[in-house]
Amino acid sequence: MTDSTVGAPAQPPAQTAGLASGGAGSRRFRGARNYLALIPFHLYLAVFLILPTLIVAIGALTTADGTPTLDNVTVLFTDPTVVDAFVYSIQLSIATAIAGAVLGGLLAWAVARGKPNGLLRQFVIAASGVLAQFGGVMLAFAFLAAFGFNGLVTIFLRDTLHLDLLTDATWIYGFAGLVVVYTYFQIPLMLIVFLPSLDGLRQEWYDASASLGGSSGSFWRHVGGPILAPSFLGALLLLFTNAFSAYATAAALISQGSPLATLQIGASLQSEVVIGRENVGKALALGMIVIVSVVMVIYALIQRRASRWVR
Amino acid sequence: MTASPGAPLSAAAPDIGALAARPRGVGGGRRPSPLQRSARIAILVIVIGYLGLPLFAMLEFSTRGNYGSRSLDSYAAMLNNQDLIDGVTTSLQIAVLTVVGMLLLLVPTMVWTVVRVPRMRRVVEFLCLLPLAIPAIVLVVGIGPIYRWMGQHLGAVGASPLTLAFIDIVLCLPFAYRAIDSSLRSIDSATLADASRSLGAGWPRTIFQVILPNIRAGVLSASVLAIALVLGEYTISSLLSFNTLQVAIYLLGGRDPFISVAVSLSALVFAFILLIVIARVGGGGRRDQREVEEPAT
């Protein structure tokens, strides 16, 4: 199938003649054949991206035997467990998006002030690339190794400092724990997303502001701040969806109950199917798609504004 | 305006390779004030400390021996654990399939859109970035029925864990797209293609022998990201009940947390080394280009 991508555009004679006669004109040649080469790509995504999405969307609006119904979707607004899970997910996502954006933004600033090709920069970027993908089982275990009942920090506080602070290691499974764990992968993502915007701030702008009588404060208030604001806001939204979509970390960390929307979906796939609620999982999934899509659309609008200024 | 015609969403899947070398930004020639310098150091210490602490805890945890001694037993044991070896083997095979499939799907399509049908560029970009809006957990809900169908109708092939590569390709599209796109933008593919074809090369040769070598930094970076993604993928394999590396680590965690932490740390270090290598290779190529573009004053 992939071979045809390469093989499909066999040139008809007429087109070859066109090519020989003029480069620019031939480049705009709009034969249908040009589009044929893109079919494998579209076909693939149709099967493995669009079709699953449709299965979710249609399933959410039908019963197990295919009759249209709004019952599944209604569950999103009436079942207290589901409603709580979405609220909890949203709260967690907002909290970790803000924490990640602030800490990651500061880290990006510290890196941007350093040497352009310095070791620190290379190291932080490579580490961020890995750690941003680090959510999941491994991250959960890392935090258990640090803050679990037998974790390094827990033992250190209890046995060396004799502080009874975190001895009860269950906090890591609660909201505070999830915030601390999630923020861990939000910071590197923020760095990766925000660093280009900081790099885009030109030395000339700072110098121009200074030469016109501006202090560092007036530069950030009138120039740097307004220029970075859309990128920062966009990053905040991106971090929100990142936390909102996360499943593996919470799944590995939390063994009791399903306090998050993603965990609810996971549970609906794994547990016994209750008659009449076969497609509730799909409704939950649809709910997530809707929330993430709305956020991503806002993100795209903001990003368009941001990219207008910085070239 | 010269801003990229690409969808604004694109920044959501950043190209890590491109970050390594940066243009001159604020902070160039002046000496920072003492206040700024100490703020910078404080931030670096706090944030890097936060990020480093769990990693250090993993190292400490996984090297615990009897009575407070240090031992590498967990690391030795990890090499003898059959479930783990199976998981790693499966994940590595999936990684290879994912990289190959992703490149075969993406490179010709992207080159083709740039060279022949520029108007489709935004469509392809949109489709590639779409997985960002569809969380893996949602995808698995919708793809479950498809995998059930494959398992029932395609025999052993359809039931193999290697079929996970199909979804992993979709999941890595946004990042792979960005990486390849930024390489593709830095060369004039259309002119290269015209030149190659005017010299008598066919399309396959043009794409794989002329354009591909010129975007290898992006391709390399995309491949490494795909490998990292496959090795770290848990959501889909666990919910579709395939035994991959992460699933093995998770199951092991219940029985012997020391080994599972040892494996996690090893996997991280592996991914880190891969990315450092890419930052070197990719960043190096970009730096050379910049020197040509803007001579130092």
Place this chain on the structure above:
Amino acid sequence: MTVASPAIASNGHGVGVTFEDMHRWYGSVHALNGLSIDIAPGEFIALLGPSGCGKTTALRALGGLDEVDQGRILVDGRDITRVPTNRRNMGIVFQAYSLFPNMTARDNVAYGLRLRGVDRAARKKKADEMLDLVGLAAQASRYPHQMSGGQQQRVALARALAIEPSVLLLDEPLSALDAKVRRQLREEIRRIQIMIGITTLFVTHDQEEALAMGDRVGVMSAGRLEQIAAPTELYDRPKTRFVAEFVGLTNRIPGTAANGSVTVLGANVPLLDGSAHSGAVFALVRPENIRVVATQDGGARVAAVSFLGSLCRAQVTLPDETLVVAQMSAAEAGDLQPGTAVRVSVLPSPVFAVAD
């Protein structure tokens, strides 16, 4: 657009600027090596040199954007060496992309006034006057990304002048523009500078620009000032080998030097001070000082001819295979063609000679 408002014209007294033995190291690189220049009030000084010669460092030091490790900077007799940029009151125009992208042209120009607490109406009035001065009154509400490179640099100039600076600093403001716009804008900058009478330091690597704009041109190399002089003087009477070779086109023609003159292509030409003065040398001869006459027994041959409008440049191969370039008026060139046999001679204006 050519009518200057009284407010601008009345600002027409320049101040003197003095660089005193300035040194600057970047690690082991000696970017400024004892640079001293006296700039008269209202004077337009162009600093010329290859990249890395220290010219930009000198400008940034005057603007307060870079520190000097040693030496002093005086403006109007006052030592400002340690004064921070934002209290120096200097207008700086940068190479490119220095406009604040989040502000319109008007807001950019008004920025310095805003920082000075000028009220909104007055600031708008002044900004519009300045934009009018650079011919962009109609573009006041545009954002930088909506303007061409040349327009952006005009706005940058207006912004720098709006604060009525004591000195105007131009850091290669034309280098990112294409040739036609560059020529147009450089004439305009010079016109405005003369009208306002502001002391100006202009940094460039383009010698045509430097020679066309500067009252005096300073040539820098490796952190040192090689020579500073009026453009014609610099061109006709270079004081150092570097200046002779860097400024303008030169031919290297072998000759023999003795007693303050050099014999080259049969002519005896006086040598400039600082030249190699005895033995076998290369004379550095300007193309316009080489005369080419078509004649059967010439021995030299025309290799190529190019017409540059009213001028004509011929490449000629001497009998010893040395290639020289001669410049003449199109009329003089007559029917020179590749292959024409010619005789080459040198006009007797003083030349610089080097030993190798």
